[in-house]
Amino acid sequence: MQRIIRRVIGVLCLLLATPLWAQVFDYQVRFNRSLTESETRVCFSDSIPRMLITGDIAAAPLLAEVQVRGGTVRRKANRLYLFPDSDQLCLTLVQRVKAQSSSYDWRRQRRGSMWFGRDLVLPIGSWLWRPAKLTPGQQIQLSFDLPAGVNISAPWPVMAANTFRIDHQMPYNWAGRMALGRFTPIELKVGEQTLEVAMLDGLERRRNLLDWLQQAATTVAGVSGYFPTARTQVLVLPVGVDKEAVPWAEIQRQGRPAVHFFIDQHRPIYEFTRDWTAVHEFSHLLHPYILRQDAWLFEGIASYYQNISRVRSGLLTEQQAWQKLYDGFQRGSKKIGGAVLRDSNEIMQFYWGGAAFVLMADVELHQRSGQSLAGVLHRFRQCCGEDMGPWSAKVMLRQLDQLSQGTTFIQLYRQQVSRRAFPAVYGVLDQLGVKVRNGRVSLDNAAPLAGIRREITR
Ligand SMILES: [Zn+2]
Incomplete structure (x- = not known):
């Protein structure tokens, strides 16, 4: 009885979670016991997509069988063109799983399907056949019927046990992984x-x-x-x-x-x-999804906070964190190609050049208006977190300026990122009281911006 009640509640939740105008493509997926084969059933009606596509061409040879009702299909690489002859077209897709063992050469394999013991990691792009584009209101619902003892981990919002939703904001070619196996979530x-x-x-x-x-x-x-x-x-x-x-x-x-x-x-x-x-x-x-070409910004944010946050939680002392930042800036400013930071392909240059930019922005926000970068990024997630991006650095920085009611970000970008190979961060460190002698950092609490330095790591 409890099971039935739970089921009814589950169905009600699904109905409530579905906007009235939504069109849900209902994928019913079954995996065999050894996780070496999946069978997916889906029917399209009303607006039948012109084709299904996968994020990765590797999916094409693994599609072992396509059964179709209500039309015909034509296969071409990782595209499945649909030609309906009625108002509903139903597909059954049988797919093989071809995965390498993680013990083989995981560095080369990691973008592909891998076995970890008997557990399977499956890149979504090499498995999911889906409409290339979903319009607003269109959603894919994936319901997995799994062998006893097998669990699934997937990155999409969960609607019910083993049931996930993909909405129109999720392009088919973005990377993600599912894991299936006898692990306990x-x-x-x-x-x-x-x-x-x-x-x-x-x-x-x-x-x-x-x-x-x-x-x-x-x-x-x-x-x-x-x-x-x-x-x-x-x-x-x-x-x-x-x-x-x-x-x-x-x-x-x-x-x-x-x-x-x-x-x-x-x-x-x-x-x-x-x-x-x-x-x-x-x-x-x-931070949100930022364009790959603007890696200096997202690697800068992560490289900065990996140190600042560890002082706040007591994993590093203040001195250790500033030493690590200083050492990073040294590595980054020595490893410079001919390019300005914005266009750099040198890993050390754009990781630590980005971190230098982020530090300078944080200091200027504190100085100008008593705000912190952490606070502005938090407001950014509140205002714009729904917009999955990818964001360009410039558009994101303009938004951060708007949220902090100034021009700190765009001006620093113009001065330090689009004109220089490495931001002029050493003067700022000096003002913060991060003093360096023979490569060793000590902290000077009498420096003009020492208060801001302590605020940043507090
Ligand atoms: Zn990173």
Whole structure:
């Protein structure tokens, strides 16, 4: 009886969550026991899309069978053209899963499908056949019917158990991953927000890795008092013996922003909690999706806050954090190609040049109007978080100027990013009381902007 009531409530919730004008494409998906094959059934009516497409061409040879009712289809690479001969066209797609073992060469494989033990990680682009474009009001609902004991982790909003929604704001070619397997999904609370953690291949037994994630996420929440994103998918993927605890991590933006960690699970926990990678990646959630060509801005924000936030949470002393920032600025300003920061392809230059820009903006906001960059970024998420982007640096900086009622961001951009190879940050450090002798940082509380320095890390 309880089951029936739960089911009825589930259906009611789905109905309530669906706007009256919405057109929902209902995908019913089944995976076989070994997760080596999926079968997807979907019917389109009213406005039948001209074609279905996948984000990755790798999906094409894995589409083993297409059954169609109410029309015909023509396949061409990763496109499936639909030719309805009635007002409804129904498809059954049988897809094979072809994945490499993570023990094989995970660095080369990580963009593709991978096995972690018997758990599967599937890039969405190489599996999901969907309309190339959804118009406002059109949604895809994916309902997974999974073998007993198998769970799923996916980056989209959850509508009911194993049921997800994709709306028109999610382009088909944005990267994201699903994980399927015998892991237990874990909800990790960070203040008001929740991380939806999936630790693959039995890793959930290592509970202390959750402390590592909690510590890093709480540290980033300390920047503005809130963890920046809701129900964030976190995948922890064990890759075996490697040269460091977290050899790779990345943000993906298909669905809600997600953070994926590739880890050497054999490392002791203190190597994880000392590592900066998790704090850096969670710091990327402080900003929206920014165009790849403007990497100086998003890597600058994350490189700045990976240090500033760790002082606030007590993981670094003030001196250690400014030393790390100074060392970064040194690395960045030595490794300079011929390009101005805006156009730089040198990793050290645009990571640390970006961080220098971000520091200068933060200082100027404090100086000019007692505002902080963390506060302005928080207001940005409130005003514009619905706009998934990708944002260009210039459009985003204009918006930040509007929110902070000034011209700090655009002016700094013009002076420091579009004309110089590396921002003139050393004078600002000096004013903040970050003094350097033989490469070693000490802090001077009598410096003119020492108060602002302490405010930034408080
Ligand atoms: Zn980064």
